Amino acid sequence: MTDGGDLAWPQPAARLRALTALTAALADALTLVDVGEVVVGATVTALGAEAGTLALLDPDGETLLIARASTFDAAVFGAERIPLDTPTPTAEAVRSNRPVLLPDRETVLERFPGLAGRLVGFHGSRAAIPLEVGGRAIGAYGLTFSAPRDFSADEVDFMLALARPCAQALERARLFAAERTMQLRLAFLAEASRVLAESLDGEELLRRLTTLVVPQLADWCAVDLGEGEAARRVAEVGETDDPDGAVVLALSARHRRLGAMRIAGARAHRATVEELARRAALALDNARLYRQEHEAAETLQRSLLPSHLPDLPGVEVCAAYQPGSTALEVGGDWYDVFPLPGGRVGLVIGDVVGRGLRAAAAMGQLRSAVRAYALEDWAPAAVLEHLNALTKATDQGDMATLIYATFDPYSAELRFASAGHPPPLVVAPDGTARFLEGGRSVPTGVVSDTGYEEATTTLEPGATLVLYTDGLIERRGSTLDAGMETLARAAAEVPSLDTSALRDHLLRHQPPNAEDDVAVLAFRPLARTGPEFAADVPADPTELAGVRHRLRHWLEEAGATPDEVHDVLLACGEACANVVEHAYGPADASFVVSARLEGDTVEVDVRDTGRWRAPRGSERGHGLGLMRALMDDVAVTPSEEGTEVRLRRRLGGVRV
Amino acid sequence: MTSAEVVVEPSEELPIARVSGEIDMANAAEVAAQLGAAVSNAAHGLVVDLGAVGYVDSAGLRGLLDLGVRLRRRGQRLVAVLPVESPLRRVLEVVQMDRVADVCATEEDARARMA
Numbered sequence: 001m002t003d004g005g006d007l008a009w010p011q012p013a014a015r016l017r018a019l020t021a022l023t024a025a026l027a028d029a030l031t032l033v034d035v036g037e038v039v040v041g042a043t044v045t046a047l048g049a050e051a052g053t054l055a056l057l058d059p060d061g062e063t064l065l066i067a068r069a070s071t072f073d074a075a076v077f078g079a080e081r082i083p084l085d086t087p088t089p090t091a092e093a094v095r096s097n098r099p100v101l102l103p104d105r106e107t108v109l110e111r112f113p114g115l116a117g118r119l120v121g122f123h124g125s126r127a128a129i130p131l132e133v134g135g136r137a138i139g140a141y142g143l144t145f146s147a148p149r150d151f152s153a154d155e156v157d158f159m160l161a162l163a164r165p166c167a168q169a170l171e172r173a174r175l176f177a178a179e180r181t182m183q184l185r186l187a188f189l190a191e192a193s194r195v196l197a198e199s200l201d202g203e204e205l206l207r208r209l210t211t212l213v214v215p216q217l218a219d220w221c222a223v224d225l226g227e228g229e230a231a232r233r234v235a236e237v238g239e240t241d242d243p244d245g246a247v248v249l250a251l252s253a254r255h256r257r258l259g260a261m262r263i264a265g266a267r268a269h270r271a272t273v274e275e276l277a278r279r280a281a282l283a284l285d286n287a288r289l290y291r292q293e294h295e296a297a298e299t300l301q302r303s304l305l306p307s308h309l310p311d312l313p314g315v316e317v318c319a320a321y322q323p324g325s326t327a328l329e330v331g332g333d334w335y336d337v338f339p340l341p342g343g344r345v346g347l348v349i350g351d352v353v354g355r356g357l358r359a360a361a362a363m364g365q366l367r368s369a370v371r372a373y374a375l376e377d378w379a380p381a382a383v384l385e386h387l388n389a390l391t392k393a394t395d396q397g398d399m400a401t402l403i404y405a406t407f408d409p410y411s412a413e414l415r416f417a418s419a420g421h422p423p424p425l426v427v428a429p430d431g432t433a434r435f436l437e438g439g440r441s442v443p444t445g446v447v448s449d450t451g452y453e454e455a456t457t458t459l460e461p462g463a464t465l466v467l468y469t470d471g472l473i474e475r476r477g478s479t480l481d482a483g484m485e486t487l488a489r490a491a492a493e494v495p496s497l498d499t500s501a502l503r504d505h506l507l508r509h510q511p512p513n514a515e516d517d518v519a520v521l522a523f524r525p526l527a528r529t530g531p532e533f534a535a536d537v538p539a540d541p542t543e544l545a546g547v548r549h550r551l552r553h554w555l556e557e558a559g560a561t562p563d564e565v566h567d568v569l570l571a572c573g574e575a576c577a578n579v580v581e582h583a584y585g586p587a588d589a590s591f592v593v594s595a596r597l598e599g600d601t602v603e604v605d606v607r608d609t610g611r612w613r614a615p616r617g618s619e620r621g622h623g624l625g626l627m628r629a630l631m632d633d634v635a636v637t638p639s640e641e642g643t644e645v646r647l648r649r650r651l652g653g654v655r656v
Numbered sequence: 657m658t659s660a661e662v663v664v665e666p667s668e669e670l671p672i673a674r675v676s677g678e679i680d681m682a683n684a685a686e687v688a689a690q691l692g693a694a695v696s697n698a699a700h701g702l703v704v705d706l707g708a709v710g711y712v713d714s715a716g717l718r719g720l721l722d723l724g725v726r727l728r729r730r731g732q733r734l735v736a737v738l739p740v741e742s743p744l745r746r747v748l749e750v751v752q753m754d755r756v757a758d759v760c761a762t763e764e765d766a767r768a769r770m771a
Contacts, residue, residue, distance in 0.1 A: 541682035545658040548678075548711065566711070566743035573713045577681050622714040622751045629750040 015158050018046035022162060026169040032056075035173040036067050039141055039166040046162060049143035050124065055090040056139040056170065064091055064139070087114050093128035093140035099156055100128040104148035125149035129159045131167035138171055185272045188216060192276055196283035200290050207235040209261075209280050214238035217273065219265025220246065223280075226259060240264035249277035253285035297357045298323050301332075301517075304364035309337045312345055314409045314559025318500040319521040322507060324471070332359030332400070333469045333519035334367050338374065340406060346374045349421065349467035349521050350402030353443070362398040366391075366444075370404060380404045380417035381454035384444060388419070388452070391445040399445040403467055407459060409525055409559055410600075410652025414459040417452050419444045422470050422484070425491055427502075429462035433488040461527035464502060466491060471516035472506065499524050526559075533595035539580045539608070547593055548573060551604075558597055560651050567630040568602060568649055574623035575606035575645040591642075601632075601650045609642040658682040660709070662690040669700050670770050672763060676708035679716030688719030692726070701733035703766045712744060717751045724756025733758065735766040 022042040029035040036054050044052040055064040058081070066080040084091055089100045089112065102108045103125050109116055124146045130137040141163065151159075192212055199205045206223045213221040220240035224231040240246065246264040250257055261277050305321050319335040332352025340346045348370050352359045369390055373383040383404045391398065403424060405416035416424065416436065420443035423435040438455030459465055466487075473483030490509035494502060499522035506520055533554040537547050548569050555565045572593065579591045591608035627634045633648040660677035673694045679687050695702045704720070706712070712720075724734040734757040738744055748759055760766040 541680070542657045544680050544682060545678060563743045567746075569711065570713060570747065573680060573711070577713060577715065580681065622717060626714055626747065626750055629746070 015046075015161075018042070019161060019165075022046065023165050026165055029169060030173065030176060032170070032173040032177050035166075035169045039170065040067060043141050043143060043159075043162055043166070047143055047159065048145075050146045051144045053090055053142040053144075054139065055094060055142070056174075057084070057094055057137065064094065066090075087112050089126055089128035090140045090142040093130045093142070094137045097130045097132060097135075097137040099130065099159065100126075101151045101156065102126040103150050123148070125151075127151060127159060129163045131163050131170060133167050133171045138167060138174075141166065181269070185269065185275075188212075188268075188272065189275055189279065193279055196279060200287050202284050202287040202291075203234045205283055205287060206280065209276075210235040210237040213261075213263065213273075213276070217266060217268040217276075218263045220263070222246075222262045223251070224259050224262070227257060231259065234259075238265075247273070249274060251277055251281040251284060253278075253281040256285065258284050258288075293356060297355075297360050300357060300360040301363070304360060304367060305334055306336060310339055312337075312339055314526055314557075315345060315407070316499045316524045316526055317345075317347075317522065318503055319519065320503055320507060322471075322518045324517045331355050331471075331517045332363035332366075332398075333471070333517050334363045335467065335519045335521040336367055336371060337521070337523070338371060340374065341377055344409070345407045345523075346371075347405045347407065347465070347467060347521065347523055348374075348402060349469060349519060350400055351421070351469045351519070353399040353401070359398075362400070366398075366400055366402070370402070374404065374406075379454060380406060380415055380439070381441075381452040384417050384419050384441070384452040385450075388444040388446075388450060389448075392448045399443050401443045401470075405465070405467070407465075407523070407525065412458050412460055412525065413456055414465065415454060415456045417441070417454045419452065420446075422468065422473060422480070425466040425468070425484075425488060426457070426459065427464045427466065427491045428460070431492045433492040435484065435488070459525055461525050463524065464491075464499060465523040466502075466506065467521040467523070468506070469517070469519045471518035472520060474516055533593070535593045537576065537591055537593055539589040539591055541577075541580055544573060544576055544580070547576060551593065551595060554595060555602065558602060558651070560602065564602075564649065564651055568604060568647070571627040571630045571634070571647050571649070572604050572606060574627050575604075575647065578623055578645070579606060579608045579643075597651075600652055601648055604647040606645045606647075607642060660687050662687060662694075664690075664694040666694075668696070668698055670703060670767065671695060671699055672703040672705060672766075674705045674708065678711040679709060679719075680711065680713040681715040684713075684715035684719045687716065688723060691719070691723055695727065695732060697730070699732060700770055701727060701735060703735045703737060703763060703770070705737040705763055705766075706744060707737060707739055707742070709744065712747065714751070717747065717753070721751065721753065721756055724753070728756060733770065735760055735769060737761070737763050737766050 025038045025042060026035060029038045040052040040054050043049070054067045058065055062084050063081050064084055066082060082088070082091065084095060089102060093100045102111060105119060105123050108119060108126055124144060125148050126142065126144050128140050128142040131139045131141065192209065195208045195212055196205055199208065210221045210223060214237040218238065220238035220243070222236040223234055225234050226232050242264060243262065246262040247266055249261045249263070251259045251261055258281055261280065263273060266273060302321065309317055309319060317337050319337065321333060321335070332354060334350050336348040338346045350366060352362045352366060366387065369387055370383060373386045378386065401419055401421040403416055403418045403421045405414055405424070407414050416439050418440045420441065423437050425433060425435055427433045436455065436457055439453045441452045442450060473480060473487050486509065487506065490506055491502065494505050497505060503520050503522045507518065533551060535547055535550060537543050551572060552565055552569055555568055560568065576593065591606065593604070593606050595602060595604040627647060631647045631649050635646040637644045658678050658680045660675060660679050660683055663674045665672040671694050673691050675687065691702065691704060720736065727734045736748065736753060736757050736759045738748065738759060738761070740761050753759060758769055760769060
């Protein structure tokens with residue numbers, strides 16, 4: 001072998017400079033493309049070659065990715081792929097992990113006859129040097145020289161010396177790229193998981209998912225729920241010319257197929273997209289399960305609350321239950337209203353600590369228990385004591401806060417006991433609002449054998465008692481005191497509203513970010529000035545029952561007790577009977593019965609315009625005696641126009 | 657129209673008349689007649705159970721008082737049955753029903769009284 005004369009192989013000092021420059025250039029190159037560019041350019045320059053190539057073994061171990069110096073372009077890397085077993089010098093260098101040295105055209109043709117067609121006009125030499133990392137060729141660089149070349153051992157050593165830093169840089173870039181891909185994939189999936197966790201509404205969740213996929217991962221994404229005929233497109237983002245050619249990924253979770261995700265123009269690894277579909281399906285299924293539990297709890301909750309409140313005379317009461325606004329939780333809030341002996345009213349508001357089905361079920365038990373104790377007519381504190389003992393004894397362990405109150409319409413006394421519950425609010429007719437702070441003790445279900453406090457106050461007619469659960473006053477990042485202040489202000493704004501309008505007004509003033517459920521009960525004793533009763537009655541015995549029936553209804557509405565109703569009806573009936581008995585002819589005579597409330601006194605007038613057969617006072621029966629016995633005041637006023645009987649009875653004055 | 661129903665449990669010695677509904681001037685005479693017809697000459701008297709009566713006015717009371725007087729003249733007794741908590745109790749007191757009749761809380765009490 002000769003030196004070839006026209007080839008100037010670098011001398012030792014130049015080789016060292018070339019190696020140093022190469023190492024420095026590689027140190028700055030981070031990506032595979034950067035490194036490849038340096039490798040091809042540096043080897044061609046250092047060795048005075050005409051052209052250079054770089055072959056990199058694909059991770060699959062069976063393909064070579066080729067880059068060429070003459071056409072080198074970042075985007076081209078990997079565009080030319082050849083099987084590893086292709087008979088070319090660089091492939092052979094990778095396969096054998098040894099330098100392939102081809103000093104002249106003849107040697108090339110001898111070793112690689114398949115290249116004949118590409119060697120037209122070629123009269124130089126070629127070399128392919130493996131790029132070795134850890135004893136394994138990860139690729140090779142190839143050089144083409146314009147003249148035949150004899151490769152000395154010294155020269156081969158230099159080419160191998162150049163290969164070492166190149167190989168390491170390429171491997172490093174490859175790992176970097178792999179890690180970067182993994183990082184991007186993980187970052188994307190993390191973002192996807194975050195988005196999927198933000199909603200518990202399945203369809204909303206899928207809409208968000210598609211906006212995440214497009215444009216980050218693909219050009220077009222659509223999601224269908226259900227299968228076959230029942231499939232329904234719930235989300236679609238982006239554009240595609242070929243929806244039928246899209247990749248279809250099943251959305252399956254817990255062995256249920258929920259739907260499918262279609263992706264066109266994907267730019268991501270299949271594994272990434274599959275993982276995304278898996279997570280989406282799981283989130284979707286969680287949303288379904290959550291909704292089931294939520295609906296079951298809400299159904300149970302509502303079924304355990306009173307379907308309607310009793311229609312109680314003389315008072316106005318309404319209540320509402322509202323599940324958490326962000327639908328996160330249904331809880332054990334409850335309210336109750338029931339009549340008690342003696343015309344009194346029992347009022348309950350409560351909140352079982354905890355959420356979901358369990359809290360709703362516990363609430364049902366507590367509600368029944370409170371009613372049972374209340375109807376035995378225990379005082380409020382005693383009812384709470386019994387309830388606490390029951391809770392501790394049955395070992396349910398369900399802690400609850402509640403208020404039990406009784407109201408006596410005749411004395412206007414409100415008696416209440418609170419087991420750790422937010423204080424009742426009273427709004428006076430003039431809008432002044434105050435909280436009832438007394439009668440507070442610990443929640444039930446916490447301490448055995450604890451006593452409960454009781455307090456009383458006067459609830460004047462027209463004043464409104466508002467009982468509520470903490471959802472109405474709790475506001476994130478704010479104190480309970482601030483919430484109560486807001487509630488009191490809201491209630492004071494509209495004291496003239498009826499209770500249902502007031503309730504709705506308060507619910508609207510609920511903290512905007514409230515997630516808790518809310519129960520509200522508004523109770524108002526009515527001023528005893530209802531509508532006046534009036535009836536024009538034909539003077540006929542058979543008409544009396546009808547008048548009694550109507551007057552009975554009016555008296556009950558006015559808040560009279562059964563005994564009071566009876567007494568007033570009988571006194572009035574006697575007055576009416578007197579008119580009928582003494583009227584001339586029953587044919588066309590009539591008389592007027594009217595009644596009204598004056599404060600807490602009912603006043604009934606019976607007036608006739610008929611002529612009398614005989615003056616009053618000659619009655620043989622007990623009519624007047626009964627009227628006087630049953631009424632507080634009886635006045636009979638005869639005049640030219642007729643006779644008026646006025647009966648007065650104070651309600652609540654005489655009770656059994 | 658005022659309506660009342662009288663159901664008589666016949667008995668040679670002590671018939672029981674159970675009255676329900678309302679009694680006022682429109683039907684007092686009719687009710688009194690039915691009650692009077694329930695007592696034979698051989699009976700010790702008559703038990704009138706007013707527990708299911710929601711309303712009785714002075715005309716109805718007059719009928720009961722008259723019946724009580726009539727039975728007494730015949731050596732028979734009238735017993736009115738009325739639960740303790742009935743608002744009609746006070747009415748009977750006002751008209752001094754006890755002058756012509758016994759007032760008991762239950763039919764058992766009434767029978768015991770007559771035994």
